[in-house]
Amino acid sequence: MGRKSGICLMMILFLGLSGCSNRVIDGQQVNKEEKIVIKFSHVVEENTPKGLAAIRFAQLIEERSRGSIEVQVFPNSQLFKDGEEFEALSRGDVQMIAPATSKMSQLFPQWQIWDLPYLFSDLESVHQIMDGPLGKTLLEQLEEKNMRGLAMWDNGFKHLTNNIHPIIKLSDLKGLRFRVMSPGILQEQFLNFGANATILPFNDVYEALREGSVEGQENTVSNIYTKKFSEVQKYLTLSQHGFMGYAVIVNADFWDQLPSQARELIEKTMSEVTLWERETAKELDQEQLEEIKKAKVINIYSLTPQEKMIWRKDFSSVYTKFEKENGSEFLNEVKKWSEEME
């Protein structure tokens, strides 16, 4: 029996969906060769929205498939750094990844929509786009590169940290060296104000900040807290200037050869975990900010609503860059959808 038909038979048996058999086999009995293994690689710590959701997804799938599908989670760039993940997925070295939305934009420039500073005022407008037709359009683009998008997850809004001085106005960025995730919009945010913006993989950021090759970075509370950036940074500006979420992606060839029952189970579980992940992201964002405050190792400045409005206006050239490269139609549609939320 070939591998695919073996897997099909096994799925039919354990899910009892065939109509010709309702026998449910014990996970222990699953032949190792027939087991579906999904290696899920990511770059953050476990105690983060993505880290915890990956574990939860793995547990639920294991339970619900009675051990016939095993999701092996590799956090913290254990297997691949960002930058290497896409290739690893396309080679089939891993079957699932969840890169930051900003990293998606290297392959799909329209994904930079998530990077536009102050485009989304709250998580509700983010979800409105993610779960609506525009989010669907973005996920469908993945097919061009033989990938399939299963979900979009949250991390949260980004803030700025640095080692030199408090950042209250965008002109305070001048002369500083920042780490960014990707080229394009993210780099433009800094270059525009006379700062330097170097692209580095997430796993290298702590060391680069510590030894001073970069002086600052932008990230969510969760990443700042779990990667201990506050230990090697003096100033945190709570700016909420940009959103960072994730695309949960599988290799399309791998996906297509799965039995339909396995795909259904994965999709259903992923939708459930996505709701849980978004709630968890919101909670962790608050809890971990409290922990950073409690530790008193970094000076914190929180931008006022008026200051945020000024930053938004000062960032207008970043929007012009996006429109020049991606046309204004997509941006206008996103604005229309998120304004409907307000």
Ligand code: LMR
């Ligand atoms: C970063 O590189 O700063 C983040 O994208 C890491 C992550 O996956 O949250």
